[in-house]
Amino acid sequence: MPGRLRLDEPTREHLEMLAQGAAALAQFNLAAISIRDGDELEVVAAYGPGVAGAMVGKRLPVAVLEAELAQADDWGPWRFVPHERETPEMVDYSYVHASATAVGPDAWHPRDLLAAPLLDDDGELRGLLSVDMPLDGRRPDRRRRALLDSCAAVTRRTALTALERLELAERVRLAAQARDIVRRALGEPSLDLVVEASRSAITTCFDAVGMWFTAFDAQGGTSSAWYAEGADEGVEPTLYAVDDVVIAIADRAWADSRVVPFSAARPDVSGLPAADRDRLLDLLGRIGIGSVLLVPLGVGPDCLGFLALARASRNKPWTTVELATAVDIGHDLGHAVAHARQVDQLRRIDTYRTQMVNTLAHELRNPLFTVSANLEMLGDSDLDRGDRTSVTSASRAVDRLGGVLDDMLTMARVADPDAAFEPERVNLVEVLAAVEEDCAPVARAKSVSYVVHPPEEPFGVSGRPDELLRLLSNLSSNAVKYTDAGGRVDVRLTRSGGDVAMSVTDTGIGISEEDQDQLFREFYRSTNPDALERPGTGLGLAIVERIVRRHSGRVELTSTPGEGTTVTVTLPTA
Incomplete structure (x- = not known):
């Protein structure tokens, strides 16, 4: 019967030899050594015919043993319980050898108990040595008890040393x-x-x-x-x-x-x-x-x-x-x-930066609105051709600056670690339709084919509809911007295991491997001269990455210069 105590093989063999030596020294046929494990004692070593197979691994509640020993005769380190005092609870845990007999007034009875509690220096019970079936078939007299005392002392010292070594190994x-x-x-x-x-x-x-x-x-x-x-x-x-x-x-x-x-x-x-x-x-x-x-x-x-x-x-x-x-x-x-x-310090810096960007963007919006309104009034007035060209150029610059401010405010909001995120169920098919309405006309103006592949079923995710709309708009507008006339942009929604994958593929100018490593950084612009000629703030993909992170998703990009780019965003389904 396997026990629960973790004993290495050398320790178990050592205790088995100790049980055999105890039987020989005490002049008994059988001996067993039990080790305490919490509120129970487990028999870990036994010597004698049939006893090892019957007893090793059996566990005895300490409370049952203590009740039994409470009515024992005190023989120094040993406790002797005659069979007539055996408690009913102890019967289930006793071992009686098949050949055991009892003849005469001082004969050893098969249900007699002789055990030596193995106590440590603090008096704590660490184990138990028990012997059975004396060689002469009789209960020990005073002369024999001296042998028993020596046996108990040697066994206690050797067993505790083995346990200390075992505990040290376990501690290591x-x-x-x-x-x-x-x-x-x-x-x-x-x-x-x-x-x-x-x-x-x-x-x-x-x-x-x-x-x-x-x-x-x-x-x-x-x-x-x-x-x-x-x-x-x-x-x-x-x-x-x-x-x-x-x-x-x-x-x-x-x-x-x-x-x-x-x-x-x-x-x-x-x-x-x-x-x-x-x-x-x-x-x-x-x-x-x-x-x-x-x-x-x-x-x-x-x-x-x-x-x-x-x-x-x-x-x-x-x-x-x-x-x-x-x-x-x-x-x-x-x-x-x-x-x-360090993380806390970076968080404080990030919060300060977010607050600074918010303040700066809001402070710039009012004068920018004033400039825009005045340019609009100038555009309605009677101007010569040169002045009208200047007003148109200034209006385009104001629009670009307005776009930069919008991106900065969006970036500050989605990157704010303290900003509340209250998701709701969003149907990505509806988001995709809204993005198509915005991007398809721009693509047609550039002679770029903008093709949406909507699925027939709803694709639900948990998130913020405005942020997911911004995410897909940024990816689509980027793809259209960097694709020349005659090219193509494909937008798809597909299942990916238990997730939803949104992919935007273009046949544009592509991105070098060096640039791919930096694309999701704020304000990063490509080193490709062709890309730098096209207007942008360097915040579009950084915003995408922050939104994806807020939605517990991931974003992947593959690209070949001169052939095109695919950006795939994977989000968990609602």
Whole structure:
């Protein structure tokens, strides 16, 4: 019967030899060793005819064992329960060998229990050694009990050493796993998601009941989060009340390239003033935390935050493996904090730029409207041919400037990270029809064939109709602009798996590979002299890319100079 404990083969073989040695030393036919796993004991090694196949892998609730041993005779390290005191609950977990018999008043009964609890130095139950069927068939007398005492002492010491070695190997495995998970989590787009993706692995690796995390922002403030398995994260813990104390420890620890284990047993390692040290100890005592491992986070000379890992027991030491792992994780999370700072700074710059563009465009609109109105009045007046030509040229320049302002305002709106996005169901067939009404006349004026291939069924997506109209208009007008007379532009809507694909294909001048890499940048104009002769703001495709991003889609471009270009936008269906 397979068990749930993860034992490597050398450890399992070692425990099997230990069970065999215990049987020989105690002068019994059968012996079994169980290891505690949470609230149960699992038989991991057994010696004797038939016992391994029948018992290894079986699990016994600790509560059932404790109830059984509560009525046992105390034989020093051993507990003896005569068969007449056996509890009904224990019957299902007992093993009786087929050949077992009992004859005489001091004979060993098949249901007698003789077991030695394997306790660690803190008195915690870590395992159990049990023996059965004495070689002489009789219950041990006082002389035999001396052998039993030696057997229990040797087994306890050897078994605990094996368990410590096994736990160390498991800690090393978990530490490597935690480091790997944290480093993979660094690919998450925000600091909150980095912590969320790695917090469970971190607490498991360090055998912690919880953790709290504080990052310092570039403005001198802090942002904090905490995590405990099964706890309500909506309730802010009182741990934040000592952030100032922990920050002082973190700053010094980062400068010294170390982590700080702190508990009532080791309060002086922090180097805190007595008043701050007592505040921290008092708080930990009130919330039931025995010790914490304070891990500074940073990059280069700068401490950027801290991670605090909490344990309920103050007696369980932080191992050297855990301390070394914590140092590595502190560096990894420090890079995440630095990255978050950079993203926040870029976001602030982007917001400032958006506000500046909005202000500039709105300020220019009023004088531009005045100029346009006056040019229109001049156009209606009686002018000679030269003056009329000048007015017409100025009117075209005003129209181009108006187009630039419209593009700038659109770009500012769709690129604003704080702008609300409230999608609705949009039928792209209707959007396509509206674009055709605008672009087809322009194409005819240039002798370009503009062909729309509308599907017979509605194509629904979730988004903003005005933005999707602008997206398709920009792609279509670009295609018409860069296609010479006699050329062709095709616009299609198709299914692509569970998505909708909008493609605009032209037979125009095409785009070089060097230009393709830059096309979606704001204000970028092609290096092709033929393209530069055609008017444009350099914002059309940048607006398309921002709108696609807002709609959780993707945009792809393929082009061959002299042959044409295809731009495909793929959006999720509604």
